[in-house]
Amino acid sequence: MGPFDFSVPPFDRLTETERDLLQNAADIAYFKAGERLTDPERPGDVLYVVMKGLVAERDGTDLLAVQGAGDCVGAMALVHGTRQPTCEAQEETIVHVLPRQLVLDLCRANPAFERFFAASLGDRLAAHAQAQQVRGMAGFMVAKVYEAYLHPPLRVPAAMTLREAALLMKEHHATSLLVDAPDGRVGVLSGSDLREAAFVREWPITTPVGECATFETVFIEADDFLFSAQVLMTRHGIRRLPVRREGQVTGVLEMIDLLGYMSSHAHLVAQRIDRATTLEDLAAAARALDPLLQGMSGSGVRLRDVARLVSDLSRKLQSKLFHLLAADALCASENGPGGCCLVVMGSEGRGEQLAKTDQDNALIVREGTDPERLRAVCQRFTEAMLGFGYPPCPGGMMVSNPAWAKSESAFRDDLLSWTTTPSETGFLNLAAFLDAEPVAGDADLLARLKNGVLERLRGNDAFLSLFARPILTFDTPIGFFHQLLVSRKGGAGGGLDIKKGGIFPIxxxxxxxxxxxxxxxxxxxxxxxxxxxxxxxxxxxxxxxxEALQALMGLRLAQRLGRPEAGAPGEALVRAETLTKTQHDALRDALLVVKRFKALLAHHFHLSAF
Incomplete structure (x- = not known):
């Protein structure tokens, strides 16, 4: 008998001893297409684990599930004593056969193993996401110091005065200096050291920095593990470490940067945006978003939080860009240009952005402010975003398009038209507007428009049914037997469009x-x-x-990062042949959730009437 595959859930949760017990007790059985493994009249006395083939589980004529390689058949009846469904081989099928008493003994001895059999689709997807997070954290354990952000070393002589040191730190936005003593020692002077010397000890600003620097410096080598740096900082109660390579100090690792690495440098990107004073500065910050996303993928952070973080940073970038460009066109208030409101829409507006997606933005101009004053600003804004790597919106939803940069009353007229004269274009525009979020300026301009739409459509069942209908436009790529349906679009091998068939319906x-x-x-x-x-x-x-939406977003992100040749992100297909068994199962479960949700909405909104 071939070895049992312990890499698939729930058998990956067994101890070595439990695996040996299972391997010794397992048998193999063969079923022809159409042959039943179980039926309601027979008690569940074994658990089948599919090695090859497909097994359909039915309750009467209702299809409950289709199990493929690595899946368990008959688990619910075996573990919980429920009524056995009819399980029938759909093709030639080979299974491992596990005795009932063995499975029950393993459940009693191993709670994690037992919990698997009580899990819903959402629970299984959550467990998959948690496993991905645990694997992602392992990356931090093997990361090297040089992979984290290192502050350039600012070295000063011990004779430099406190005032000169403070001015130098301000000029370079530094939080510490390396102090060279006459005897060759290297010390560290932090901002807190400066404050303590000046305000607590009340030393003169002409005091040499050598008198308040710390010379019992702890160093770390660039090729050491980043985890070692965390241990050193904790052990010595310090917040920064000079980094050496071949005896030379190459940078300074600070605690916040170490923590930043664990969250994939997000705070560093935010700092770059905050400090930007030119378009070139913002372009550099925009370039940092790509490695940020690479680092966040598999970092152990939930996908919904990754997406929100990336979206927030992108919004922050656009806010700063608009402030830089609009400074001369509008009088800037404390909260930004108050004569208008810059908004983002689409995935960025929803806080679900996982890449530099198409520009979807608009500018709502307050009554009394001439939109023409901002035409040049809007054009430069779009051009700058293109330069930052954000593609143009195919539908023209950009501030450089006058249709999306106009007065509040003009937008109110559009919203009235979109909601009283239903059309495909109107639905698309309304959907984008409902997802809008303010980025800069007067947020009340957007809030008034959105609240007006919500009030106008309250109780309008006929419009809501028409608005919901597009969920049925694209087929969800999962078949009657719960197998993934691969499209041949996009070349040999084909793939699955999980954006249209999975993410969009949700x-x-x-x-x-x-x-x-x-x-x-x-x-x-x-x-x-x-x-x-x-x-x-x-x-x-x-x-x-x-859980399904997170799983689909995660799979799509992994495909994007792994296949840059796939073209524009919105056109990329997930290649079924590249999926691991765990990814395949997560995708199948997620698409089953989507399929059920579409059926629920079709009933709720009476979509069959159209």
Whole structure:
């Protein structure tokens, strides 16, 4: 008998001793197509684990699931004593056969093993995400010091005065200096050292820095593990380490940068944006977003939080860009140009951005402010974003398009038209606007428009049904037997369009429900939580939707990062042949959630009537 595959759940949770017991007790069975493994009249006395083939589980005529390689068959009846479903081989199938008593003994001895059999689709997706997070944290354990952000070493003589040191640190935005003593020692002078000398000890500003620097310096080598740096900082109660390579100090690692590496340098990008004074500075910050996303993928951070972080940084970038460009065109208030409101839409507006996606933005201009004054600013804004690596919106939803940069009253007229004269273009525009979030300027301009739409459409069931209908436009790529349906679009091997067939139905379906219930939030995960709290979604459905959306976003991100040749992100297909068994199962479970959600919405919005 061939070895049992312990790499797939839940058998990956067994100890070595438990694996030996299972391997010794397992048998192999063969079933022809159409042959039953179980039926309701027979008690569940074994657990089947599919090695090859497909098995359909049915309750009467209802298809419950289709199990493939690595999947368990008959688990619920075996473990929980429930009624056995009819399990039938759909093709030639080979299975491992595990005795009932062995499985029960393993469940009693291993709670993690037992929990697997009680899991819903959402639970399994959450477990998959948690496993990815644990693997991601392992990357930090083997990362080297030189891979983290190192501050350039600013070396000064011990004779430099406190005042000169303070001015130098301000000029270079530094938090510390390396002090060279006459005897060859290297010390560290931090900003807190300066403050203590000047304000606590009240030393004269002409005091040499050598008198307040710390010369019992702890160094770390550039090729040491980053984890070692964390241990050193903790052990010595310090917040920075000079980094050496071949005896020469090459930089300074600070505690905040070490923590920043664990969160993939997000704070460093934010600092670059905050400190930017030119378009060149912002361009450098924009370039840092790409390695940020690479680092965040598999870092152990939830995908919904990664997306929110990337979106927030992108919004921050655009806010700073708009302030730089609009300074001469508008009088800047404390919160930015107050005569208008720059908004972002699409995935960025929802806080679900995982790449430099198409520009989807608009400018709402306050009544009394001439939009023409800002035409040049809007054009330069779009051109700068192109230079930063953000593609143009194919539909022209950009501030450089006068249709998306105009007065509040003009937008109000558009919204009235989109909601009273339904059309495909109107639905697209309305969907984008419902996802809008303010970036710079007067946020009340956007809030008034969105609240007006929510009030106007309250109770308008006919419009809501039309608005929700696009969820049925694209087929979800999973078949009757729960197998993945691969499209041949895009070359040999084909792939699955999980954006259209998986992500879009969740995002737009939740958006339609949010519109129906007057939910003003734009983030899909937030909308799901609010709809659950209001009773518009069952808790189990809400949990499954959130986990499914995260799983689909994660798979799409992994495909983007692994296949740059795939072209524009929106056109990339997930290649089924590149998926691991765990990824394949996560995708299958996520698409099953999508399929059920579409059926729920079709019933709720009476979509079959169209």
């Amino acid at each position: 995002v737009h379906g939740v958006r339609a429900l949010a519109l129906e219930h007057g939910v003003a939030e734009s983030n899909t995960f937030d909308r799901i939580d609010i709809l659950r709290d209001r009773g518009a979604l069952e808790p189990a459905v809400a949990a499954d939707l959130s």
